[in-house]
Amino acid sequence: MDSGSVGLDALRFLRQRAEDVLSALREDVFAPEGEKTLRRTWSISEASELVGRSPQSIRLAEKDGKLPSPERLENGRRCGYSLEDMNRMRALFGTEPRRSSADEAVILSFSNFKGGVGKSSFACHSAQYFAIHGYRVLIVDLDSQASTTTVFGFNPDLQIGRDETIAPYLLGEQHSLHYGVRKTYWPGIDLIPSALHFYSAEYELAAQVSGNVELLETLRAGLAGVADDYDIIILDPPPALGLISISALVAANALVIPVPPANIDFASTAHFLSMVIDTLETLRRHGVDPSYQFVRVALSKLDERKSTQGAISEMMRKVFGSYLLTTPIKDSAEIDNASARFETVYEQPVPLTSREVHRRCVTYLDGLNREIEILVRRTWPSHHDALREAGLM
Template identity: 50%
Template structure:
């Protein structure tokens, strides 16, 4: 019996791909307009700056008066201060000795936000966590390991135009005979304190090359990314890895390169089942990989409930079950399902970048509180991995 539907040939699929590319191009033309360079427009008044720096407003004024600090710019019309930039706040931290950097003999935190399932919020967590840490004054590197390059786009780079896979991504380093370190790929971003190693679709080729070479060079393949991370780790306090949503060679390399894992898991039946399978596959995979280069240990492995909707009884029920099954392994904070995040992401932005009237709504304040709670909890876990911070943590009653 012949189908009443017309068959779809490679020609039709090619046309569909072309039309999809046209839509993507139009979206990117809107976000990445010619000559447009993404900028951070955050400004902080002296009270907020003092809170961020951990000093009094008077101390800041005195430091400006004696020349240790530069005064912020003034509006040419009103002559009023426009506020301090994040770069100026970090300069204050430097002058007052309150930068939160790890000691040189503390290990950099290499945190992979990983789940083999797509759509669980990995890139959202990576971009917001990196900016939370930057606001605190940490030195952050984000490594985009996903050929979809969502995180790269969030940081204002057009993966199709601004990123060359032969020069700017992980791809050259992962190839045999590639560069000795990852320094070539580090890109400054418009966020003070955040460097990025970008990605684009060309990174997908690494999956095939890795798979083809795995049988011949298993140790090189599995540990190449870890070697690259170690080559730049002395420059950063925190390195965030955003892996592809699949159990491929790059994902396995990320598991080997990281020394901490954060696993996003939306509290619904399908996604939670996927996360359970991910944990089982991760255990099996790590056991297998241990035979090719030693066991891998992590400073911490935490599950975060992502895309949580408190208005859905099913979400609440599954979250209670997650807390009961993983009492020591769940982050207390959750990443809420928020229109504020969705709206910011639609413009390839984050909640932390919003300015003006948009930041005075209750919706924004609630969303910011959720994100800050996640950031603070991960920050505490991070500081617990640094021996130089233990004394301060005891003094704060956190250790």
């Protein structure tokens, strides 16, 4: 047996063992119901703050029959409000924070060509933050690892075929993205899923793009066709400089770059920025002209107990200035534990123990996403007066 055959046999063995473990993990996530559900509920004080009306107004609407009352536990206490309940409140009170039809939907890409920077975690938590606050969200999974697809309730190994990803549209086999849009178990969040089958689309697209860079605008055109239904579209591109990630850069009109505070990640980000600039300048020479409403860097996986990370994060604040989002996402066991079950911190019920740890983690996630929300709303003229009143313009 030649060495090449031995090498392939070893790789096949490793692949099979890895796939078996991944399949077991996903089966555990979806068992026993076979589908994910949103277990998180909100107290009346939390609902009041999120909806923008007082607890008294909510109770009065329930008493008048305009809103259903939440179910009660055996001890008589309220079970809490679901996200559907809060969206009903917003519809009743007229506090939905949506853009006007004259405003442009924000297409936000969390991009970095280096893996392990927290890109998918940022995309999922941001999508859920916007949904919790009443926005209409579409999240597009462009990574064949399909982590985002799993987080939002689909088993890509069993439920998602190639024709259900964005690949048929990018390759000209579909003429609208509506075929790929799926409802998720999160009210207010739709998904265009990915799966391992999507990996080959990169090579097929390369064959078509050769000599015709305008095809890199295909994704932008497809998203424009579904954008009327959403306030924000969030892209989760692959961690590599390829045609799919370039298509995401072309399609986006806003960009957030996650960077952990490590020298190797900072260096990779500098290279990423150089490659993006070179790529965009090349595209412009060929008539493809991406533009962004805002570009920001986000500090991820910060562990302040490590002095080097503290020093690097300070250096990043000086180097990037106002382009660095103020709130970092700290290295947190809460995020790691949720990720291990293909979940996010936002969807987990508040734990009976370690409440303070959970609260701190949510505070940082809310802080960063609140900054992004303000940037998004600044792109919408219909929100400018309210932002000025709040001192945010």
